[in-house]
Each structure stands twice: as structure tokens, then as C-alpha cells.
Amino acid sequence: MNAFFEHHQNNIKFRYRCFDRLLLHGCIQSFLDGARAQGFFWVYRKIYPVSRNVLREVARQYHHWAEHSAQKWGGKL
């Protein structure tokens, strides 16, 4: 790139280098292990066993929160 820059230097107004798109993946590592996720539900939510319905209810609550929040967020969070 430096040779390219030097060759075209007269036609170049300025140059800068920076990041463009930065895509980050976020996950809670301890919950990649099913047993630890079950432990969380027992210790913090007193729920045992963690059945399909429990997980469905967690997702349902999030959908409800998102829809409710969307109506509320006219302005700043």
C-alpha cells in the first residue's frame, strides 16, 4: 500500500486509516453449560426443574418487555 500511495501521491489529498465495521458477538459464557444454567434458575429464581415451559415463559416475557418498551421509547432511554 505504501508503494501505491507513493506512486499516486500527487493525486491524493489526504490519507487516514481506521476501523470500519466492528461486529461483536456477546454471550454469557457460564450459560453455555446447561448444568450451570439450571443452577442459576435454582439459586436465583427458585425454579426446578427448568422445563420447556419455563424457557418459553422467559422468552414470552422478553417479547412483552420489548413491545411495551417500544411504545414507551419516544425519547431517551
Added chain:
Amino acid sequence: MGGEIVDDPKGRRDDFVQPYFQKAQPDQVVVIIKGREPAGIMTAIGAGEKWHLETKYRWVKQYNFYIQDAEWGPMFVRVCPHFPFSARICLNQHYWLALKMKQAGIHFIQTGNAFRQCSDPAALQEMADSLTAKELTRCGHKWLKRLIPFFSGSERREHGCWHQLFFAQVEYCDNLIFRRRAALDQLGDRLLDANRNLGRPDKLTVIFGRRITKQYSGKLQTEIEDLHLGNPVMRSYYKNGFAKH
């Protein structure tokens, strides 16, 4: 216009959300796109009193929160509504730099993903180089905390219910701003000509490390894509893989 939920639009999401950002205030969710995308979710397997949990990849409805961040400008956070709430955060340093330059009183003109004018290019480069992981994690955790209210503060602190962030994709660009467009057009044509042979079978042999013989029966083609965008790409396919150049 703040924070309405819309279905996944046809076409590019970036184009669709652009009008929503025009009157955005700092730290405002401007629109939420709900779309089906793959994610790792916790599934329960069993019956009665005996259940165990396993992570599986599923296509599920996810929320893409488009946000005008106070420090990073336009960005989005995708949250999976299923436990354990995996997420994606997309940032662009150009917008971060634009806000920094505004604060520093540097005059600039931004066009899409480039600054085509800047009154102090040296200061611009210095700002660009000053970015650290701290800025990324601060922004990421700020929004994940707000957009995933399932975990309380103490759960985040004591049980480690906080998201660790990993790079999924990083793009670093070397921007050369030319004085005249004509010089750049000529150069673009020459570069396209010079690199067209990258898609030929002999070059693909080098890239994929496999000879292409008469017996080869998989996919083998080179396409120019995204011609309508600022940066068209050439994609050379070989079996199930491809090289993008």
C-alpha cells in the same frame, strides 16, 4: 418516531433505517427490526421432573435495536429473546470519529463510510489510533444492560451474568482521498482489470489448495456483486467455499 417495532424489510436494512436516524437524540433507540435469524438458544429436553438443558442453534425471531449512541453514533444491537440472550453489536469507527471531530472543532465532510474533507488529517489519524477495547466494551455493556433486563444488578455481579464480547468481524480500512474523481475512476478500471484473473481456475487452485481437473463437478464461478454499491466485490466460488476480493 422513537423505537417502533417493524417487520424485517425487503432490501438492505441500512437503507431502511437511515430516515429514522435523521432526528435522533443521543442514546435513543430509533427503530427496532424484528426478524428471524439463527442463534444459540437453551433448549430443555426431558419430561415430568427430569429435564436437562442443551444449547442448540435455531432460527428464531430476534430484535435488532437501531440506536443513536452518544459516543458511537448510529449502531445496532441484536438481542435474542431466548435464554441465555446471546447478542450482536455492530459499531462503526467512522461515526465515532465524526462525533470526536465535532467535539474538537475539526471541520470535515462525511460521505457514507469516508471523510472526503478534513481540516486536520493528522488529528483525525491520532483520534483513530486512540481507540481501545475499553471504548468497545463500555458501549457494548451499556446497551446490553439496558436491553436485557432479565438479569438484576446483583445477578450480573455475583453470578457472572454479564456478556463477554468477542470479535465476530473486523474491517480495517486504509482511506486514500483523491483530489479529482477522474484519476480515481481510471485507477479503479485498471485495478479491476489487473485483478480479474483472480477468479480463474489456476488462481483458485492456489487459494483453495486443490487442483481443478476434468473430474471436478462442484460449483465454480466468479461473480461481480453489489455493483450498485460503492464497493463492488468479486466472489469466486469453489465447491462450498468462496474467496472474496
